[in-house]
Amino acid sequence: xLVKILIASSxxxxxxxxxxxYTDYTAEMSDLNRSLHQIQEVSVPSITxxxxxxxxxxxxxxxxxxxxxxxxVSIAVLDEEGSxxxxxxxxxxxxxxxxxxxxxxxxxxxxxxxxxxxVTKQFIFQRLARRALVFFGTQGIKTFLISFIILFIVRxxxxxxxxxxxxxFEKGKFRQDKLQLQYENRVRNELDVMVDNINEMAKRxxxxxxxxxxxxxxxxxxxxxxxxxASLGEMAGGIAHEINNPMAIILGNLGILQKLIEEDATDQxxxxxxxxKAINTCDRVNRIISxxxxxxxxxxxxxxxxxxxxxxxxxTLPYCRERFRDAGIELIIxxxxxxxxxxxxxxxxxxxxxxxxxxxxxxxxxVENKWIRIAAELKGDRVQVTVSDSGxxxxxxxxxxxxxxxxxxxxxxxxxxxxxxxxxxxxxxxDGTFWxxxxxxxxxxxxxxxxxxxELDSVS
Numbered sequence: 435x436l437v438k439i440l441i442a443s444s445x446x447x448x449x450x451x452x453x454x455x456y457t458d459y460t461a462e463m464s465d466l467n468r469s470l471h472q473i474q475e476v477s478v479p480s481i482t483x484x485x486x487x488x489x490x491x492x493x494x495x496x497x498x499x500x501x502x503x504x505x506x507v508s509i510a511v512l513d514e515e516g517s518x519x520x521x522x523x524x525x526x527x528x529x530x531x532x533x534x535x536x537x538x539x540x541x542x543x544x545x546x547x548x549x550x551x552x553v554t555k556q557f558i559f560q561r562l563a564r565r566a567l568v569f570f571g572t573q574g575i576k577t578f579l580i581s582f583i584i585l586f587i588v589r590x591x592x593x594x595x596x597x598x599x600x601x602x603f604e605k606g607k608f609r610q611d612k613l614q615l616q617y618e619n620r621v622r623n624e625l626d627v628m629v630d631n632i633n634e635m636a637k638r639x640x641x642x643x644x645x646x647x648x649x650x651x652x653x654x655x656x657x658x659x660x661x662x663x664a665s666l667g668e669m670a671g672g673i674a675h676e677i678n679n680p681m682a683i684i685l686g687n688l689g690i691l692q693k694l695i696e697e698d699a700t701d702q703x704x705x706x707x708x709x710x711k712a713i714n715t716c717d718r719v720n721r722i723i724s725x726x727x728x729x730x731x732x733x734x735x736x737x738x739x740x741x742x743x744x745x746x747x748x749x750t751l752p753y754c755r756e757r758f759r760d761a762g763i764e765l766i767i768x769x770x771x772x773x774x775x776x777x778x779x780x781x782x783x784x785x786x787x788x789x790x791x792x793x794x795x796x797x798x799x800x801v802e803n804k805w806i807r808i809a810a811e812l813k814g815d816r817v818q819v820t821v822s823d824s825g826x827x828x829x830x831x832x833x834x835x836x837x838x839x840x841x842x843x844x845x846x847x848x849x850x851x852x853x854x855x856x857x858x859x860x861x862x863x864x865d866g867t868f869w870x871x872x873x874x875x876x877x878x879x880x881x882x883x884x885x886x887x888x889e890l891d892s893v894s
Contacts, residue, residue, distance in 0.1 A: 441580060451569055455562055462558040466505050470553070473500060474537050478549055481511060482539040485547050490520060497522040507532065508552045514545060523552070531555040688712065736779045743774045743810055743817060743885070750784045754791050758806065763798055768809035774817050775888045782860045789853040790821040790879050797825030797877055817885035822878035833872055
């Protein structure tokens, strides 16, 4: 009972003291604000007249008078261009608890200058600090007694219990597959109830986390596959053209061979030429179909293999070259060092390039000068691949969001918003970086991957 009385008494005293300090602070601030209001009502018009008449001496005298007021640190008169006409005091003299007041000086509805006053509340806090010192001095013994009693209560009713809980967690045993806390105590108490709840919660969290990871992996694989097939779908016309042209050559050669046979011609050189040409054309079709088969499958489980960057780009271009040609788009391939080797899943790098080329195709479709450029430059132990186009570029308002999943600037039904997000993920899985150049006049995407130079005959 005594403890409660002492605590209640101390709390009441503290509350009343704080309220008293607050009342004193409010009164002091009111006095200060009244002084500032008086300056605004009385001094500002007078200084305005003197500024209008360019009477710097009168202005200086008025400023000197105002600067003597308590709380005023500095005061300055500025003309309409912001130049100081007269000034008294310095902010450096009292660098704490400062605030600034600005009063425009208007003459004939025209602002001709400004009165700027820097005010400090330091003297108010100094007075309050002295009063607080007196209060704490007189309440020291009482505070000490109350603190001792409170510490005893906390120790007996709180700290001992917390120490038991801490000891319990120190003895907790964790396993990698399951989270189970075990408290070695024969008597069941509230700690056991808490442990049961923690174990149940941990079990649910673990199961939810595993299920979430499984779902995310499935959705990620599905999204990558959908984006890959969507890219192929956009270029289907060009790929068909790439196959139809060689097929037309083969049919033409077969027609000539048939005619030579019917005419019983025996020109061995002509026959060999036509047959070689047909075989080479078949090889070309076979490479395109083989590339499509490789591109369309899931490559997540493929090992990383050494590939030349040039070969990956050359295997990717047949998917789009004819489509670009039909649309009047100039495809510019800058010279690429054939010795640049990257360790990668070639199908995934090709998928990224196809996605960028599809985006570039859409970007230049409405411009007059249509071109798409691919360049590569070796920088130390990394190669930087640039895919740029003559489009209007990406607005700065959305440039920070273009790699977000499902974000697209294309028309409804024309883009999924997954291409760049998936491409960024694929490149990062190759220890690379993928970004857009914000300073480029046109759209310019950059891919940076670990690379090295190697002689051609050593590449398997």
